[in-house]
Amino acid sequence: MKTFIAILLTLVAAAANAAIHTETIEYKQGDTALEGVLVYDDAVTTPRPGVLVVHQWLGLTDYEKHRAEMLAQLGYVAFCADIYGKGVRPANTKEAGVEATKYKTDRALLRARVKAGLDVLEKNKLVDTRRVAAIGYCFGGTTVIELARSGAGVAGVVSFHGGLDSPTPADGKNIKCKILACHGADDPHVPARDLAAFETEMHDAKVDWRLIKYGGAVHAFTQPMAGNDNSKGAAYNERADKRSWQDMKQFFAEIFK
Amino acid sequence: MKTFIAILLTLVAAAANAAIHTETIEYKQGDTALEGVLVYDDAVTTPRPGVLVVHQWLGLTDYEKHRAEMLAQLGYVAFCADIYGKGVRPANTKEAGVEATKYKTDRALLRARVKAGLDVLEKNKLVDTRRVAAIGYCFGGTTVIELARSGAGVAGVVSFHGGLDSPTPADGKNIKCKILACHGADDPHVPARDLAAFETEMHDAKVDWRLIKYGGAVHAFTQPMAGNDNSKGAAYNERADKRSWQDMKQFFAEIFK
Numbered sequence: 001m002k003t004f005i006a007i008l009l010t011l012v013a014a015a016a017n018a019a020i021h022t023e024t025i026e027y028k029q030g031d032t033a034l035e036g037v038l039v040y041d042d043a044v045t046t047p048r049p050g051v052l053v054v055h056q057w058l059g060l061t062d063y064e065k066h067r068a069e070m071l072a073q074l075g076y077v078a079f080c081a082d083i084y085g086k087g088v089r090p091a092n093t094k095e096a097g098v099e100a101t102k103y104k105t106d107r108a109l110l111r112a113r114v115k116a117g118l119d120v121l122e123k124n125k126l127v128d129t130r131r132v133a134a135i136g137y138c139f140g141g142t143t144v145i146e147l148a149r150s151g152a153g154v155a156g157v158v159s160f161h162g163g164l165d166s167p168t169p170a171d172g173k174n175i176k177c178k179i180l181a182c183h184g185a186d187d188p189h190v191p192a193r194d195l196a197a198f199e200t201e202m203h204d205a206k207v208d209w210r211l212i213k214y215g216g217a218v219h220a221f222t223q224p225m226a227g228n229d230n231s232k233g234a235a236y237n238e239r240a241d242k243r244s245w246q247d248m249k250q251f252f253a254e255i256f257k
Numbered sequence: 258m259k260t261f262i263a264i265l266l267t268l269v270a271a272a273a274n275a276a277i278h279t280e281t282i283e284y285k286q287g288d289t290a291l292e293g294v295l296v297y298d299d300a301v302t303t304p305r306p307g308v309l310v311v312h313q314w315l316g317l318t319d320y321e322k323h324r325a326e327m328l329a330q331l332g333y334v335a336f337c338a339d340i341y342g343k344g345v346r347p348a349n350t351k352e353a354g355v356e357a358t359k360y361k362t363d364r365a366l367l368r369a370r371v372k373a374g375l376d377v378l379e380k381n382k383l384v385d386t387r388r389v390a391a392i393g394y395c396f397g398g399t400t401v402i403e404l405a406r407s408g409a410g411v412a413g414v415v416s417f418h419g420g421l422d423s424p425t426p427a428d429g430k431n432i433k434c435k436i437l438a439c440h441g442a443d444d445p446h447v448p449a450r451d452l453a454a455f456e457t458e459m460h461d462a463k464v465d466w467r468l469i470k471y472g473g474a475v476h477a478f479t480q481p482m483a484g485n486d487n488s489k490g491a492a493y494n495e496r497a498d499k500r501s502w503q504d505m506k507q508f509f510a511e512i513f514k
Contacts, residue, residue: 029375185456199442202472209473210500211442215459215466243467243511250503 017111019043020072022065025079026086027257030117035086036060036117039068040077040126049256050077050127052154054140056223057100059089063223064137074249077126081117083110083143085232101137107167111150111229114143118152121142131256133177135248138160138220141181148175158182160222163190164198172205179209180251182244184217212247214240259294276480277329278324282336283343286373288445293374295318296325296381297334306513307334307384309375309411311397313480314357318348321394321481331506334383338374340367340400357396364424368407371400375409388412388513390434392505393419395477398438405432407447415439415505420447421455429462436466437508439501441474445490469504471497 021042037060051071060082068078074123083103090096103110114134122129134157136144141162148157149166151174156170158180166172179202183190202209217240220226224236278299284291294317308328312321317339327334340360347353360367371391379386391414393401398419402471405414408422408431415437424431436459440447459466474497481493 113475140268179472180342185466186460199470203443207472208496209442211470211472213456213468215436215464215468239465246507247504250507254500 020069022069025120027116027120029113031115033086034082034113034116035079036082036120037065037068037125038077038199039065039080040073041071041072044075044126046076047126047128048077049131049252050079050121050124050129051252052114052121052132052134052144053080054083054114054117054134054136054143055080056138056140056220057090057096058093059084059096059099061068062088063225064140067135070245073211074252076252077124078126079117081114081120083113083117083139104139104142104163107146107149110143110146112149113151116150118147118154133157133252133255135160137222138162145179145181148177148179150174151176153177156180157250158251159219160244160248161187161190161219163194165194166197166201167202169197172207174202175205175207177208178251178255180206180210180247181209182240182247183211183213183238184219184221184236184237185213185215186217186230187219187221189213189219203204209248212244214243216240264477274506275327279326282377284373284377286370289370290343291339291370291373293339293377293389294325294337295334295381296322296329296337298329298332301332301383304383304385304388305332305334306382306388306509307336307378307386308334308509309371309378309389309391309401310337311340311371311374311391311393312337313395313397313477314347314353315350315359316341316353316356318346319383320482321397324392326395327502331387331509332404333509334378334381336374336378336381338371338377340370340374340396354380361396361399364403364406367400367403371404372407372409375404375411390414390509390512392417394479395419402436402438405434405436407431408433410434413437413508415508417501418444418447418474418476420451422451423458424453426458426461429458429464432464434465435508435512436464437504438466438468439504441476441494441497442467442470442472442479443474443487444476445500446476469501471500473497 031255070079141159144157149171156178217237220234221237221240284501324414328335391401406428413435474494477491478494478497
């Protein structure tokens, strides 16, 4: 009987996995080769909302692919963008810092890179281009807000523990989409002055925005690999992770109406 | 056909209204007579979550009763507490200011008054006492957080544009319940120093809390009678009203599991 149940569970798991289609897609921004990952539930054949997923400073990893799978299970077409370039996958935080800084100090390049990913998503026939959003983690959170600042015609963006600073706050006026910023109340990587500047930017530009502060959460609160020691400034927080995912779903329910 | 549809709609509306039971309840705190309003859907007979509703500075009005009806329609037993006393219903903002100040400067009395209302709710046989929350608007927001600071055994409290200040921040350590503070990002009635002090209080006491800032919203953003002129510092904001109600529902879904 136990063997039978084990086989049955394996079959059920296989069936569940089989529905999720995962595909590596090479694309370009200028002359730079990029390599993203498209994920969707292949049981659905009609156009549906698309969600761009932008990686943290370590580049595109299994973490983003897992989030894309979670989005696919919600019925969305998800595409994990590659900002750094094909094969550029930092091996440690030192290398990650070098890569992330390249783009944080060249916002025009960052915008071009994320836009290239958005184009791939929007060209997919399964995507309803009137219902597209972008989400991002840490560096990716900064990136999706930068995408909004570029005037992109997405319905909304969600930043999870992203840096909220901008070298050109006046660009807030370009924002056409809705913004949800999910922020760890104890995040030492987002200084109070950045938070205040972000709020001023959103206010001055009359953006449709909201910000959620999760008590007890520091940087990287959605990432299990960040460990659980808040004193390090970055740590996983299951409570804030689950709540922010719910908050994202509620945001999507509103913008994808 | 049109007449038939009109009659049908009237009947449907009547049936929907008939299910909502509204009852004035007199009770006491010390020697002071108080008069609250109990609201629930009388179609339900088994215990369900209870929600205490605490009024704004104008005292218990039709506004709170309407919110209680909305909660009843969600399947909760709602009780509108009376903090000021039977018949004490300020006729204007000047009188409201006098009443509210009495309690804001005597937190022990405020706690006793809200506790008396909570007792009425919890004694009702339709209420599942393991699943009780309190929500409040403006003055009532301050009140429900004060209820939490008193160590009340509720599952959670929700403040809508409430004052977040505390004369005794150390009381944060008494808080046993979860806290959701819904805050207008442009609310001039909640100074930045109060917001910062609130966050410090929650942090220091390791409270399970979250705060949502709604862009473009000022004080009283859930109250249609506040008008729509943000420059007055208090104004209705339909977007923030609807979102904060959704956020409250999501909070309840979590704490009433």
